[in-house]
Amino acid sequence: MALTTCPICDKRISDKAKVCPHCQTALDSDTSSAKRIKQIEKSTRLMTHSFIAMTIFIAGVVVWFWGGEVASGPRAIVGGVLFAFGFVGYLITRVRIVLNKRKQL
Template identity: 60%
Template sequence: MALINCPNCQKRISDKAKTCSHCHTSMAGESESKATIRHIEKSNKLMNHSFIFMTLFVFGAVLWFWGGEVAQGYKLIISSACFAIGFIGYLITRVRIVLHKRKSV
């Protein structure tokens, strides 16, 4: 007897169980496809986050140099914040994507 993750709630259950004792999901054959679908959905979510952070990073860089001169005042603060948040968020999201891809489905 081995312990596996429930495809619906991700809690540990016996591989011999017909239904999950936590969420009452049936374990009849569809567990592999549910796990694959959830893996794809998480990949799509992470890619969307990556795109949002990259857009924020580019927006900060463009705002910083808009009009041919370096930003000053409130534009400098906004552009620096967008640049930094976008860059750091993008790096963290890329690490999460790599770790997610290493997980087996």
């Protein structure tokens, strides 16, 4: 008896199992549509993360330049932190999107 991964939940299961004990998916049927749905859900989730990171980045720029002049004091710190987190979060999410698309091919 060997262990393999479930095509839906990616958890380790027996290769002789007819149904995944974790997600209750029948393993003897065609699972290509379920795999595609899972891939689309992951892609959608990553795009949502990308949108949130870009929103945080833009919020940092708005806080930094609110009122027409460059921020100083606590406003500069808040704007800089938002700017940095948004930028780094966006870059990380974009790399994850590219890796997800490569895995898809």
